[in-house]
Amino acid sequence: MSLYPILLNLKEKEVLVIGLGKVGTRKTMGLLNTGCKLTVMGKNQEKLNMALSERKSRKSNLIENILPFIDFRKNDFEIGKDEDILRGKTLIFVCTSDKDLNEYIALKAKDLGILCLRADEGMDSDFINPSVIEKEKLIISISSSGNSPAYSRLVKEMLEDIVSGLDTDSIELMGRAREKIKKMNIKDNEKRELLKRLPFMNKEELKSYEDNCGNKG
Numbered sequence: 001m002s003l004y005p006i007l008l009n010l011k012e013k014e015v016l017v018i019g020l021g022k023v024g025t026r027k028t029m030g031l032l033n034t035g036c037k038l039t040v041m042g043k044n045q046e047k048l049n050m051a052l053s054e055r056k057s058r059k060s061n062l063i064e065n066i067l068p069f070i071d072f073r074k075n076d077f078e079i080g081k082d083e084d085i086l087r088g089k090t091l092i093f094v095c096t097s098d099k100d101l102n103e104y105i106a107l108k109a110k111d112l113g114i115l116c117l118r119a120d121e122g123m124d125s126d127f128i129n130p131s132v133i134e135k136e137k138l139i140i141s142i143s144s145s146g147n148s149p150a151y152s153r154l155v156k157e158m159l160e161d162i163v164s165g166l167d168t169d170s171i172e173l174m175g176r177a178r179e180k181i182k183k184m185n186i187k188d189n190e191k192r193e194l195l196k197r198l199p200f201m202n203k204e205e206l207k208s209y210e211d212n213c214g215n216k217g
């Protein structure tokens, strides 16, 4: 059996992170730019607050737009009392240091048909986070299928130099040219050839499609 790689569009989706220590904070920070409706839960929010203020000092506009929409629940999850918070979520990240509680929440999520990541038991999770290299719109996900996160991190470090040399500014330009080309009044096989050539076009050629369909349509 193998894991199935996908990239999720979480815009407007409800996502819950329970337990805000080192791992819960890392997972929360990774969710900030996804446009999801984020709820974070745990009495101890010190690490998260530190990470948020550090991010605020670097990218103030961005974080100020996001912060008011996060639902901060400043209590620990209590069995028999807090189950309602799980309802309606698309994803749950359970990252507490209490193994029995993590297991309980993962089982409840299963009953509700919600995908759950258990930070302490990768192999028992419905999904896991890969190590990620992100440059502009290029996303490279690396996973050891849960076997060794440290190995994923090492491979990421090995690939980072190659990725830093790529001209990723052109990706959005390719996207706009592609939309125009798809609407051009030419034969389907000509369209396909043009679309396949996008990564090899220079910026001027890409812009010519973006501006006026390359005067070919």
Ligand SMILES: C[C@@]1(CC(=O)O)c2cc3[nH]c(cc4nc(cc5[nH]c(cc(n2)[C@H]1CCC(=O)O)[C@@](C)(CC(=O)O)[C@@H]5CCC(=O)O)C(CC(=O)O)=C4CCC(=O)O)c(CCC(=O)O)c3CC(=O)O
Binding pocket: 026, 027, 030, 117, 118, 119, 120, 121, 122, 123, 125, 127, 128, 129, 130, 131, 132, 142, 143, 144, 145, 146, 147, 148, 149, 150, 151, 152, 153, 156
């Ligand atoms: C299954 C998975 C589920 C998930 O959390 O998504 C998982 C599970 C566990 N991680 C553990 C430990 C560590 N995790 C890291 C780091 C990262 N862990 C991440 C992902 C994943 N970790 C998923 C599999 C990914 C894959 O397929 O390779 C990364 C890539 C992404 C992210 O978290 O965002 C991020 C690197 C980000 C980056 O820098 O690129 C480090 C290293 C470090 O901190 O530097 C260590 C210590 C070294 C070691 O143990 O290897 C433990 C044992 C805890 C314990 O000992 O109690 C478990 C539990 C278990 O063993 O199942």
Ligand SMILES: NC(=O)C1=CN([C@@H]2O[C@H](COP(=O)(O)OP(=O)(O)OC[C@H]3O[C@@H](n4cnc5c(N)ncnc54)[C@H](O)[C@@H]3O)[C@@H](O)[C@H]2O)C=CC1
Binding pocket: 018, 019, 020, 021, 022, 023, 024, 041, 042, 043, 044, 075, 076, 077, 078, 095, 096, 097, 098, 101, 118, 119, 120, 149
């Ligand atoms: N998936 C991964 O990448 C990694 C997973 N882990 C595992 O993840 C778990 C958490 O690790 P860390 O974040 O390093 O620990 P941590 O001790 O920094 O954080 C655990 C947090 O859970 C909170 N917590 C405890 N009971 C709670 C409850 N009932 N409700 C809400 N919050 C509660 C604690 O207050 C604390 O803030 C551990 O089981 C660890 O083995 C550890 C390292 C990496």
